[in-house]
Structure formats: structure tokens, C-alpha cells
Amino acid sequence: MSRYDLTRRGLLRTGMIAGAGLAMPTIFTSRANAYVNEPKGGSVTFGFNVPQTGPYADEGADELKAFKLAVKHLNGEGDGGMLGTFSSKALKGSGVLGKKVEFVTGDTQTKSDAARASAKSMIEKDGVVMISGGSSSGVAVAVQSLCQEAGIIFMAGLTHSNDTTGKDKKANGFRHFFDAYMSAAALAPVLAKQYGKDRKFYMLTADYTWGWTQAASMKDFMEKEGWKMVQDVRTPLASTDFSSYLAPVLSSGADVLILNHYGGNMVNSLTQAVQFGMRDKQVNGKQFEIVVPLISELMAKGAGKNIQGILGSSNWNWKLQDEGTKAFVKSYGTEYGVPPSQAAQTCYVQTLLYADAAERAGSFDPCAVGKELEGFKFDGLGNGPTLYRAADHQCFKDVLVVQGNEKPENEYDLLNVAEITPVDKVMYEPDNEFFKGGELGKCNNGAA
């Protein structure tokens, strides 16, 4: 372990020396640059910072595939994907502002420090104008603040914590993915309709910022529907055996279990809850139910049969029937042989949105690009009409309530769209109690 640290430090040290060397000439040329990393040649570089190792590596691989596809389409290769359905027609498939798009990748390892180190290297060594990616809110928040300081745009990938565009929001950061509040707002009415108003729920919650915001949002919305909370038990993120947390649930008087868990946590806790017989028991004269507020295709795959019939929410699903989704699924499916996940979709869309904003701004200056994204309304990218709100840089769009498919037709047919909750039902004010605190601040383009 220490050996590894040593190499990393050695690497950082070398990087720092190299960086200092590279920085020298820019002292003489800095006047020629209006903003940091202004592209001079015939190409522009994007940075994709995703977990390539560690527990979310498979999710990161999916994001990377989507990024590569987006770059292909931007450069006019392949079938163009969602460029053909995107409401803005600024992009012509000839690169961005006449420059060919190139990219570099970094490995976040799902750790904030590693993610910041690789982002820094991409900014200083590779001269990227924008960074995208991530599949953990902790990492996203860390990289977002680094980009703010460096004067680079951060287009967040999969991050679901309220804080990313709440108390930790930044002027240079933009999120297309939805958040914990929207999940709860979309799910609550559906749960009340399907399971009745007179329910008692028990929650197991991952003990870190995402889990807390998810649990607080669920509690708030379920209590408005008349449900009563029996207990909210925090479980350490590192847990793998949830049996001691699950054992008391059935005799607690609760008739619904809400699992505020993500990734491997959720796969284990759901599998074990099913083993405890929770899906075939009657409590208080009602069928016992399990709810997972945030479901992803990769988690559904991990949970296998146990996900069948479980309700949750998603940002997007490949089975949607709009033109954008159809074009994207066809393009991605032909390229890779599997349908894209919601993580892939949000990363693909973020890349297109950035490129489109730069094209319309006529510059890669982060402040000019940010201005184009703020308040931008668009359609045709798989989520229906969408608004990039200026006040917090959060996208607002319809939210999907999904349900584990009970009769899958093939191995990818894991989730069904149970309901599409319209955007006005999940809308909130920027100073909402779950989001208040923190300031966007001013955009930073890194110009000295």
C-alpha cells in the first residue's frame, strides 16, 4: 500500500516539476491568452474523468463509452446519434468552432483525492477546456470546486446528491442528472397511489452526504402523503452484510422498507432483504413492500431477480420512445452491442450540451460558455423539454418512476418505466430548505 503511495507522490512531484517548467513560457505568453487553456491549433481537448478502477469501474467504463461516442458524433463520424434530434442546430458534425475534438481520460478511482489529482493533470498537462464525468457525489463536489479554482467548465456526470447544485454549487459547474429531492418528489405520489396512504416505513440509509439528503427528502415527501416513519437507521458505507440491520424490520411494525443505498450497498441490502422474506410477508394486514429511491441499470443487473417489482426512480431509461432516445440507443447499441445506461446518457448529453454552448458562444471561454448554458432550454436529448436553470446550474426535466421488470424479454430488459412525473411536480426554488446555503459565485475563466 505504502509503495503505491510512494509512486503516486513521486508522480505528483514529477508532475509538479514538469508543470513548473511548462508554466514558465506561459508567463511570457499569458497576455495572448484570454482564458486558461485557450486552444490555439486545429483541435480542442476535452477531459473525461471517470472511475476506471475501484468499485465503480464498470459504471465508469460505461460513461467512457458514451463520451467516446459523443466525440465521434461531434467530429462527424458515425451516424450522428442525438445530434440529429437535438433542438439546437448549431453543431454541424464538423468539430466545435471548426476545431477537431480530442479527449484525454483520467481515473478517479472513486476517491476525491485521486479524482482531483487526475483533473489537475488534465488541466495543466493536457490543456483541457472542460472536464466531465464522475459517478459519486463526493468526487463530483471535489472536482467541481477544483474546476472553479482553475477556470475550467465542469459538466457533472452521474451525481445525485442535493448538495452538488445545492450548498456546494459553483459557477463553473453544471449538472444534467437529477437529484435526491426530485427522486422523492416523483416517487411519493406513485407510492401512495400503489401502496395506499396508511403505511409505516422503516429506512436504512447509507451514512454519508448522499444518503442523508436522500433520506431527508424521502421522509419529508412520504410524511406529506400520510405515511409514518418508524425508524431511520444509518448504515456505514463499508457495510456488506446488512443482516443485523434487516433482522428487526419485520417485527418493528413497519410495512414498507426504504433502502437509501446505492451501488454495491444497494445490491447487497436488497438481496438480503428479500432473503429475509420481506417480499412475501403480510404486515398490518398489508403486503410488505421494499422501495429503492435511486435505481440504475447496473444495480438492477447486480440485484438479479430481486429487483423485480421494486419501485424507484431514474434520470433516463433506454426504453423511452422519444426520437432522441431512439437515435441514441441505436447509435450506442450498434457501436457496443448493449443498450446504454442512465450514466452513459447523462455523460453523452453533457458533452453535446457543452459543445453546443461553445459553438453558440463562438468561444471556449468558460464564462461565455456558461452564459450560453444558463437558462438554456432544449429538447430532443432523451428527457423531453429541459431547462438549465441559471440560479443553480441544475437541469429540470421530467423524472422517471421505474419498476423492476417482472417479465424480462432479454438480459437488458431490467426496468420498466412505470410513470413519467412531469417537471412541474419536481420543481423547487433555489432557496429550498434542502438546497440553501452556498453561493454560485462568479464564473472564473482563469485569466490572470
Place this chain on the structure above:
Amino acid sequence: MDAIILQTLNGLDKGSAYALIALGLTLIFGTLGVVNFAHGALFMIGAFCAVTMQRILNLSYTVVDPSKKDFLGNPLKVQMPYVEHWFGHDAGAAIINWSVPLAILLAVPVMLLIGFAMERGLIKHFYKRPHADQILVTFGLAIVLQEIIKQIYGANPIPTPAPSQLAGSLDFGLLIGFPANTIVYPLWRLVYFLFSLGIIGAVFAFLQFTTFGMVVRAGMADRETVGLLGINIDRRFTLMFGIAAAVAGLAGAMYTPINSPNYHMGMDFLVISFVVVVVGGMGSLPGAVAAGFLLGILEAYASLNAVKDLVPGIDQIIIYLIAIAVLLTRPRGLMGRKGVMEE
């Protein structure tokens, strides 16, 4: 009362895994004098034997079913397992259903082989080296094994369900006169507990009632004298390493329905298993087993909501508190022998 019975069951099945891993660790330490930090990785590889068995049984050929469509609208390619083709649909499906218990057939030879290879290829060069060197090299080996598994099987957990007959739950409360739904416990976890009792019994019987076991026990007590009697104790110890690896592997294979296996599951158990060994007493087999169950049960009791309300977070640290208390009052652990790791 029902909560206490529930957590006792929970503790027994947590303790099963701890006891099995600690038993293997103690076997290796007692015979070879090696502190094996790669033991968690052996548990993990055992779990992946179950995954491999599942994959072997699911080996399929492709049939195109024109009546159904895949996600791109092309005719659906259906995977037809060879097992179902050979034995007919029902028998084939039943075999696939029982893939986890069947994995035992794969895990035993594979783990014995890995155990031998590890001992002959690496560990034997470290017998005379300090414990710190042994810990470093076996820890490094654990990371290597982990990365190999990740390369082959990916980073995400792989579902390996129990046979459907054993996948449900047992209303244990009904059997002992409680109302329905008060003490419900997963069947497979009870199976796991019984299975581990069986393995522990078999290991003890092997050491107690066979000549081989007698020699090994003699070697554990005094290696030099046994060597002077003209017995090749090294070869027997190599075999014991293989057996310890197989015990860890079986524990891992049968554990897969409880937790979908992933490449770093071994590390999660490693630290706790060492605590178990230390509490039980270095080198004491009954100590390892007793401490495994004891710590499992105490950990389960500590996660009772009533206890957690009293002392928040106690469920996370109870094992280590006990370890500190035991080491302060009984430095050799509960059943530790004199002279082990004290030279």
C-alpha cells in the same frame, strides 16, 4: 425477547464465517508458523469458484428466436444452456438452480491446488523470515489475487442465488411458540451455519482421529522432535496449507448467496478474522472457533436498536473493544498456548 433470539441467530451465522476463516488462519499459523494475510483472498477465490460453477453450468449456444425482438429490434438471440440441451429442460434447470452447492465439487480441488501452489511457490521461502516479512509478502499476494479476479470477472458484484428451495425465509418464531412474523430468518443463512458446523467438526475429527492428524498435532507441539523421528513433517504441513485453503474456499463458495461476491470481499473479512484469532489465542483451534462465534453474537447484540440508542455506533467497534479487553486481561487470548509468538 424476539429481537434477542433474532440477533442470536444473526450472530451465529456471522460467527460461522468468522470461525471458518479464523480456523484456516490458525491451522496455517499453528503448523507453518506463517501469518497469512492472503487468507481473505482465498475466501474470495472460493466465492468465485461458485461464480465459475454458475458460468460453467450456464455455458450456452445461441438460438435465434424470430418471434421475439432484442433492444435494437433485431430477432432475439436466445442463449440455450448446454445442460438443458443434454438433460432436458427441467433437469437442466434444476442443475443450474443448485449451482452454488455444486460449486463445492469445484472449490475443493481448485482450492487445494491453489493452496499447494502458494505454499510451494512462495510461502515456503518465508518460513525462516520475520513475521513482518511474511505479512508483507502475503498481503502483496492478496492484492495480486484480487486484481487478477477483477480482471477476469469485473468490479461489480455478481449475483449467485441460492437454490430456489432454500432461497426463502423460515418463520423460526412459529416453531418455538411466537406469533407469526416475529422471528423470520433466511433459510440459506441457517444452512450456512449448519454447513460451517459440519466443516469445523470434520477438521477437528481429521486432526483428532487420523494418524495423519496425530502427526500434524505432534508437529504443531514440537516440530523438531517429530522431524528427528524420521517423519517428513514439511510435506504434511504443505497438505495442511492446502486443507486450510480449502476450508476458506468452501466458506467463500457457500457465502455467495448471502452477499453477491466481488473482488474485495476477502479484505472485509481479513481484519475481523485476525481479531478473532488473537482473541481466541494464537495457535488455538478451539479458541479460534469459540471466539468466532462469540464475537459474531456480541456484534449482533450490539446492533440491537435498544443498545445502539444507549451507545451510538457501538455495533461498529464492539469487536475491537472486546479484543482490547481480552488482551489486557488475558494477553495470550482466551485459549492461547504458552510460547506461541513469544520467542
